[in-house]
Amino acid sequence: GENVGLHLPTLSVQEGDNSIINCAYSNSASDYFIWYKQESGKGPQFIIDIRSNMDKRQGQRVTVLLNKTVKHLSLQIAATQPGDSAVYFCAENRDSNYQLIWGAGTKLIIKP
């Protein structure tokens, strides 16, 4: 994945609004995608996954959209709460390999 070092892309959202975090992937052979949330000082936490035979999947307050035509993945968080503040990573499985390839991460900041 693309590394951006210390300069993570940042998204600031008002508490209660919806958040949309985007991710581009490069390998059209990838068949499994996951969104992880990582809070400061903690390990990544699974949010939601989607397989390549789907274009949308919903969880509790979260929706993942997959657009295979443009190789784009998005995570929508409804009614953003302060506890949603974290860095969000997308990850992909390429060619049914067990190695997860991670995106750069997006830092979500919730404004009160």
Place this chain on the structure above:
Amino acid sequence: GAGVSQSPRYKVAKRGQDVALRCDPISGHVSLFWYQQALGQGPEFLTYFQNEAQLDKSGLPSDRFFAERPEGSVSTLKIQRTQQEDSAVYLCASSRAAMNTEAFFGQGTRLTVV
């Protein structure tokens, strides 16, 4: 415990010192992964175990890095003759199956080499 446990949480090592990082995966999980995460970046794959077999160690950055999982449960990542560039968070994850399934991560060990 119910989750993946890593120890120690923090480790400061002098350059040249050997370190050992421990991972206790979720009981019954077949797959175990080690990742290295630099500040502000996503995790990068180091190595993968299926039970006690190390099936992939292609991500280990040098022969100073060694991992084992002798009984198919607890795993240890050892770094010999640590260097400053080894400073990072080392994450362990386990899952029920090898791929296309949710992996559960521990809190990581933050290694600082001085």
